[in-house]
Amino acid sequence: METVPLSAQDALLSLYNHPLIHFFESKNAGAEFMPADALRASLDLALREFPILLGRICDTGGGAAAVVVDASSPNGPDYVESESPVHYSDIARAGFSWDAWPEGVATAGPVTTPVGGVVRLLSVHVVRLAARSGVVLFCNIPHYVLDGVGYYEFLRRWGQLLRDGGASAGAQQYTFSREAQARGMQSQWQRPLDALARRVLTTSSVGAWALARIPFAMRTRLVAALVAGDLGRAHFFRVSGAALQALASRAQTSGSRAASYSALAALFCTAVFCAQAAERQAGGGLAARAGAGLRRLALGPEEPRLLVNIIHTHRLGAPGAGRFVGNGIYIHPMHIAQAAPGADPVAGAAAQIAAAVDGVDGALLGAFHDTLGAHPRAHASYTAHMAAHPGAVTVVDERHYGVSGVDFGGGGPAWVSGLPQSMPNFVALFAAPAGGAYVAFIRV
DSSP: OEEEEOOHHHHTTTTBEEEEEEEEEOSSTTSOOSOHHHHHHHHHHHHHHOGGGGSEEEEEETTEEEEEEOTTSOOOOEEEEEEOSOOHHHHHHTTTOGGGSOTTOOSSOSBOOOBTTBOOSOEEEEEEOGGGOEEEEEEEEETTTOOHHHHHHHHHHHHHHHHTTTTTTTOSOEEOOHHHHHHTSOTTOOOOOOHHHHHHHHOOOHHHHHHHHSOHHHHHHHHHHHHHTTOEEEEEEEEOHHHHHHHHHHHTOTTSTTHHHHHHHHHHHHHHHHHHHHHHHHOOOHHHHHHHHHHHHHHOSOOSEEEEEEEEEOOOSOOSSSEEOSOOEEEEEEEEEOOOTTSOHHHHHHHHHHHHHHTOOHHHHHHHHHHHHHOTTHHHHHHHHHHTOTTOEEEEEOTTSOGGGOOSSSOSOSEEEOOSEEOTTEEEEEEOTTSSEEEEEEOO
8 A cells, every 4th residue: 555645735726627628530541540459558557656646635633634545455447438429520610619529528528527426537428429439538637736737748658558558557757756756855045935826825714724623525515516506618719920929029928937827817817807907897797896895804905906826837857767657736816906997908918927027946845845844744835825706817828738748549539628517717728739729718
């Protein structure tokens, strides 16, 4: 039996899933593609290298948790295969629109939810399309265990084991030890977090106090119930390479190492800002006005600004034997102020976001890691703060996850998508196959 204690960094996004859908076209019409027996056998081999996905999340007291892996009683994946009368070409012609998908593709939602008291750490649904034209692969891994980089490390490894027939089984060594990750953070790497980040992560409140003491399974059920009524229809916006370059030029971020990220984030944050301003001006109904009044009493007068979460994954330091797979999450909360009259709001927001992203270095990440270590209930403080600011926007860049390397024998996926229904004000940037970027934007 192996126990992997989960860290305060893991806990930050512990209530959320990675529910992503991948579309693969069969290049050899009529031939068997991603054969069922070989696909399942290669998955079993991949899980031997990722045994943490066969474990159970168990509370260890004080709001902390660990993954316990018992080889004699594994928490096996929720693995389903099905066939669909939908042809791949029909989905592709529809631009991979959600309305063209087969029914029931997703077997997990956006929030980590236990079934029978146990959270599955891997859910897979393989949908075989009509006439062997392709495969839709749904895969979900809870964020508590792996970040996006680790998620795609697993999928790439699974695909490699299928392609080589298992010849490379055991050749890749991974470590899941959070202690190894901590050793990679040098103690001299210290640069103080800004005041907002420290406040979001360390401020105590009654809500944070209660949330930190609720067992993990009960906490996930509570959040799932609260989020269920707030899910909304998502929208995809495709941005060509030329449009992305023009947007970065307008945002004046061409010299930033995060030029496209900051420009796209600013564009959507500005849209949310404008929508929220219009809603405030309209006044809303009685319930909306009452809620706003209560927030003013609890938090003080609202300022014309938008709370934005900039989320990135980072790998720092030498983790020891094997490649570290876990959570290298860095969250940078920031306020974007209302643009001055006559100023370009996108350019102003982009400049703020670019400065924040460009400023991330080892010293700041070290301070972030140490702050979480010193405040093990930071995840509850963060969740409580976000609950008190329902208009906040979260922006995640998934373009560097290496999605194109997920190859089960016919090349990388032609399209990758999140769920049609998800949480509000969430922006995810994906790499488009034809270049540029396409953006999954959940409703305002």
